[in-house]
Amino acid sequence: MRIDIENLSVDIAGARLVADATVRVGSGQVVGLVGPNGSGKSTLLRCAYRALRPSAGAVLLGGDDLHAMSPREGARRLAALPQESSSEFDFTVSEVVAMGRMPHQSATGRASDGDARACAAALARVSAGHLAGRGFLTLSGGEKQRVLIARALAQQPRILILDEPTNHLDIAQQLEVLALLRADAETPHHGNAATDAAAQVAATGATEPAAPGATEPTAIGATEAAAMGATRAAATGATKATGSRTTEAAETAATEAAAAGAPAGLTVLTALHDLNLAALHCDLLYVIAHGRIAASGAPHDVLTPELLADIFQVRAHRVRHPESGALQLLFDRLPRPPAPRASPNAARLASTTPTAPAAPTH
Numbered sequence: 001m002r003i004d005i006e007n008l009s010v011d012i013a014g015a016r017l018v019a020d021a022t023v024r025v026g027s028g029q030v031v032g033l034v035g036p037n038g039s040g041k042s043t044l045l046r047c048a049y050r051a052l053r054p055s056a057g058a059v060l061l062g063g064d065d066l067h068a069m070s071p072r073e074g075a076r077r078l079a080a081l082p083q084e085s086s087s088e089f090d091f092t093v094s095e096v097v098a099m100g101r102m103p104h105q106s107a108t109g110r111a112s113d114g115d116a117r118a119c120a121a122a123l124a125r126v127s128a129g130h131l132a133g134r135g136f137l138t139l140s141g142g143e144k145q146r147v148l149i150a151r152a153l154a155q156q157p158r159i160l161i162l163d164e165p166t167n168h169l170d171i172a173q174q175l176e177v178l179a180l181l182r183a184d185a186e187t188p189h190h191g192n193a194a195t196d197a198a199a200q201v202a203a204t205g206a207t208e209p210a211a212p213g214a215t216e217p218t219a220i221g222a223t224e225a226a227a228m229g230a231t232r233a234a235a236t237g238a239t240k241a242t243g244s245r246t247t248e249a250a251e252t253a254a255t256e257a258a259a260a261g262a263p264a265g266l267t268v269l270t271a272l273h274d275l276n277l278a279a280l281h282c283d284l285l286y287v288i289a290h291g292r293i294a295a296s297g298a299p300h301d302v303l304t305p306e307l308l309a310d311i312f313q314v315r316a317h318r319v320r321h322p323e324s325g326a327l328q329l330l331f332d333r334l335p336r337p338p339a340p341r342a343s344p345n346a347a348r349l350a351s352t353t354p355t356a357p358a359a360p361t362h
Contacts, residue, residue, distance in 0.1 A: 001062040001077060001158035001267055002027045003048065008057030010043050010291075017043045018291045021057075025159075025284075027264035030185045032282035032299075033271045036312055040291040041271040042083055042163055048269065049080035049161045061159060075103035079155045083163040083271075085148055090135040093147050097122055100154035122153035125180060127173075141168035149177060162270040166277065174274070178281040184266040275312075279303060279327045287311060300327045309334060 003025045010018040018040045025031040033041050046052035048059050050066055059066040061077045069077075079100070100122070101115040123129045126146040131139065136147065145168045152160060160181070166174040272278040278285055279299040287295040287302060289311045295302050300318075308316040308329070317330040 004060040006058045008054045011055040025269050029283045030268040032278040032285045035288040039288045045163050078159040079157040080161040081152045090137045093131045097151045100151040119154050122150040126150045159267045187265045
């Protein structure tokens with residue numbers, strides 16, 4: 001399922017934080033949103049998962065207006081991992097992950113065996129199954145992030161929005177999480193039945209049953225939870241020999257899958273600070289600066305030295321990864337212009353200029 005953010009603007013306290021932004025993510029694509037701090041990335045994403053209502057524009061999920069949907073329907077299609085998620089209640093890890101199943105449960109909130117298997121599989125996929133019985137507040141920052149990603153993976157949406165998903169993760173976990181999202185984007189979505197079967201295989205140890213919940217998901221709460229349904233499989237998207245995934249290759253793969261009757265994989269829109277990770281894992285990048293989309297396209301077309309100097313204020317050298325051939329960047333500070341130097345004549349005149357006599361004192 002595709003997501004289209006159309007001509008979106010956000011005004012808060014008299015200031016325009018996002019101006020006429022359009023972002024399009026095709027079914028089964030991984031699209032990155034990059035830009036300096038304060039450029040409007042998080043504000044745009046909050047509108048995309050209904051935590052914030054835009055001043056103008058629309059968010060379309062498969063052509064349908066997100067803000068016209070019920071919270072439950074929206075949460076079944078789209079889920080999100082915000083940049084900051086906090087809880088003052090010490091739920092267990094199993095209970096936190098089980099919250100991702102709420103949009104799929106009845107009004108009574110009773111969890112099924114399939115819910116429990118989906119939660120166990122989600123924890124296993126982020127290597128956090130051993131944390132199932134721990135209190136969420138006792139975890140480290142990196143462990144909490146992995147659990148929240150697992151909650152995202154338990155909800156089984158068609159579209160997943162993530163705001164800095166690699167926060168607090170060490171480099172190995174960053175690579176693993178983004179590779180996981182890449183694999184799910186390239187794996188056809190088959191819904192809950194296929195996921196329940198996969199979850200039963202993936203769940204290898206005893207875990208607490210999914211915690212029942214009795215409340216209807218709210219617009220923010222439901223979209224804050226995320227999940228996805230398909231198992232990891234061989235990549236079906238086209239990757240060029242250089243390692244860069246182009247727009248044409250991604251669209252061709254999606255078209256061929258649709259023509260063959262195969263549903264597209266998970267659609268991912270994510271904000272990332274690490275430009276090298278973005279170049280490695282994203283089909284397309286949108287660069288945002290001062291609330292406006294400054295550039296968009298394949299990573300090797302967008303991340304030019306000129307753009308990086310203009311938007312990010314750094315000097316960049318482009319290289320290729322020695323194994324994958326993917327674009328990678330080496331950074332340095334921009335050279336500062338030399339300070340203006342006073343001319344010798346000006347210094348000499350200053351030293352010979354007479355000064356006014358001091359006023360007499362009485």
